[in-house]
Amino acid sequence: MQTGKETLGFQTEVRQLLNLMIHSLYSNKEIFLRELISNASDATDKLRFEALTDSALFEEDSVLKIRLAFDKDNKTITISDNGIGMSRQEVIDNIGTIAKSGTREFFDRLTGDQAKDANLIGQFGVGFYSAFIVAEKVTLITRRAGLTSEHGVIWESNGEGEYTIENVEKASRGTEITLHLREGEEGMLDAWRIKSIVRKYSDHIQLPIVMMDEEGNDEALNQASALWARSKSEISQEQYDEFYKHVAHDHEAPLAHVHAKVEGNQEYTQLLYIPSRAPFDLFDRESRHGIKLYVRRVFIMDDAEQLMPQYLRFVKGVVDSNDLPLNVSREILQESKTIEAIRSGCVKKVLAMIEDLDAEKYAKFWKEFGRVMKEGVGEDFANREKIAKLLRFASTRLDTDEESVSLADYVSRMKEGQEKIYFVTAETFASAKNSPHLEIFRKKGIEVLLLSDRVDEWLVSNLHEFEGKQLQSVAKGGLDLGSLEDEEEKKEQEKESGEYKDLVERIKRELEDKVKEVRVTHRLTESPACLVSDQHDMGMNLERLLKSAGQNVPASKPILEINPHHPLVQRLKYEEERFSDWSAILFDQAMLSEGGQLDDPAGFVKRLNGLMLALSGR
Numbered sequence: 001m002q003t004g005k006e007t008l009g010f011q012t013e014v015r016q017l018l019n020l021m022i023h024s025l026y027s028n029k030e031i032f033l034r035e036l037i038s039n040a041s042d043a044t045d046k047l048r049f050e051a052l053t054d055s056a057l058f059e060e061d062s063v064l065k066i067r068l069a070f071d072k073d074n075k076t077i078t079i080s081d082n083g084i085g086m087s088r089q090e091v092i093d094n095i096g097t098i099a100k101s102g103t104r105e106f107f108d109r110l111t112g113d114q115a116k117d118a119n120l121i122g123q124f125g126v127g128f129y130s131a132f133i134v135a136e137k138v139t140l141i142t143r144r145a146g147l148t149s150e151h152g153v154i155w156e157s158n159g160e161g162e163y164t165i166e167n168v169e170k171a172s173r174g175t176e177i178t179l180h181l182r183e184g185e186e187g188m189l190d191a192w193r194i195k196s197i198v199r200k201y202s203d204h205i206q207l208p209i210v211m212m213d214e215e216g217n218d219e220a221l222n223q224a225s226a227l228w229a230r231s232k233s234e235i236s237q238e239q240y241d242e243f244y245k246h247v248a249h250d251h252e253a254p255l256a257h258v259h260a261k262v263e264g265n266q267e268y269t270q271l272l273y274i275p276s277r278a279p280f281d282l283f284d285r286e287s288r289h290g291i292k293l294y295v296r297r298v299f300i301m302d303d304a305e306q307l308m309p310q311y312l313r314f315v316k317g318v319v320d321s322n323d324l325p326l327n328v329s330r331e332i333l334q335e336s337k338t339i340e341a342i343r344s345g346c347v348k349k350v351l352a353m354i355e356d357l358d359a360e361k362y363a364k365f366w367k368e369f370g371r372v373m374k375e376g377v378g379e380d381f382a383n384r385e386k387i388a389k390l391l392r393f394a395s396t397r398l399d400t401d402e403e404s405v406s407l408a409d410y411v412s413r414m415k416e417g418q419e420k421i422y423f424v425t426a427e428t429f430a431s432a433k434n435s436p437h438l439e440i441f442r443k444k445g446i447e448v449l450l451l452s453d454r455v456d457e458w459l460v461s462n463l464h465e466f467e468g469k470q471l472q473s474v475a476k477g478g479l480d481l482g483s484l485e486d487e488e489e490k491k492e493q494e495k496e497s498g499e500y501k502d503l504v505e506r507i508k509r510e511l512e513d514k515v516k517e518v519r520v521t522h523r524l525t526e527s528p529a530c531l532v533s534d535q536h537d538m539g540m541n542l543e544r545l546l547k548s549a550g551q552n553v554p555a556s557k558p559i560l561e562i563n564p565h566h567p568l569v570q571r572l573k574y575e576e577e578r579f580s581d582w583s584a585i586l587f588d589q590a591m592l593s594e595g596g597q598l599d600d601p602a603g604f605v606k607r608l609n610g611l612m613l614a615l616s617g618r
Ligand code: ADP
Pocket: 035, 039, 040, 043, 081, 083, 084, 085, 086, 094, 095, 125, 126, 127, 128, 129, 174, 175, 249
């Protein structure tokens, strides 16, 4: 095993991050202290947890604390903890690399525009590297709890691409980080300044943060009690926000929080937050959940995924149970009735918190997390109705892709005689909005929801009704507008269906392989034809989505509907010579206008050109 001095290079991503951070976060440089204290606090949490099963790790020093010190002559600030510490390999893995999933994607999104990238950095979490905002050199000395003193490690870097690492003697366990301040940062070397930064950003830290005063006594700089265990009236908004930044490893204040003590069968405290912004890895399968589990104030685990369903994976915060045993493991959690009860209580609280957001915050929330919330309809049967109320959609009423229409809004605007909630699904917003299926609805002034997220198909396959009103795809089944059509319209339609019977039969013969049926429709006002699916078949958009995801989908043929009022269709009645080409083109253009792909695009072009030439008389 290596014990001597090595010089290693930072991972490319770390180099980029360092560079970006130093420049874009400079105006808020005090946060370095918050980040280092937050890490020290995490490290003592980890020690306390590991010591539950191995009390020797305390090494006869069980009073956990964080110590701050500064040295005016040497221009240094030192942050030390007696937490878990790190082994040599852990230093390399944790400090030299960024192991978070989705890191590559994050860096691909950087634009080079400093203002924009500074925002992105917030989503990524700045952490340890923020030390380099104020330090030209950082020295970290650490020893893992339980290892002997010669296993201490010293790590040093100027933040410019490389670091050195070497074994050293370290008697006490834990980590000590010394910042050698940059020229011009001397203002940090001031007890009053340091105290006020700690009070502002780190007051919520559970263990004491101490600094020596002029007489040589330790002075506590924070309240050192778990924030969630205090009563609400004692906690300021700012303290709630700073605590969020600590648990969520986020840089921005949250959108909302809920803090409650639950008593009764289960006793637990929950302090849960909705972030202002979706993390960059929200759709990454490995993305981590954000709930920390404590048992009677003792940290048990990060990322307690049993406490929040998948669709609420963006929620961050703390749950502290009075009932669980301290030695609870992930395996136990999976089967625990206590956890089940806590989880359902947490979900209720979160849904209520979302419901209570004001309009402006709601719009923000939906923009960031709407797609994930939609998963909830299929995932959380017990809360389906509540979730349905929270959904927002784009609609023909606005014709923008902004998702702001709730099902309740829609229902309240339904026309007299309208019985169903109409929607169209498509792969893009543009093809949803321009779908030929909407023509009759626009003409009659009936609102239709425009669904173009991938998850929307999954949503509507799980949500069949809202407040007793059926959800109906406008591209499925025969068009039945019920009493929205008057008697005269219905009579006329019957008459036309009769007149076009022959044509319908002829087209059907031509397209036998491609369509299930051909029929006259009244849903079109401008287009000559469109495709619909049988009410119980899979919709065409869903079929396309599944196919593109590589799934084997049973082939179902669509129904071709033709518009008797369209001149092309009328003309087709008298067409003999090129009838076959006309029919094929009618089908293909219906396919194109709903965003589908042609089986034989070259054949389509050839037939179209043939017809154009014939019409131009050459
Ligand atoms: P994060 O805290 O979000 O994981 P950081 O960049 O702040 O990211 O820290 C990176 C990792 O370095 C931590 O996850 C931890 O494993 C390790 N680390 C940092 N500071 C300490 C410390 N004081 N004691 C032990 N480990 C630490």
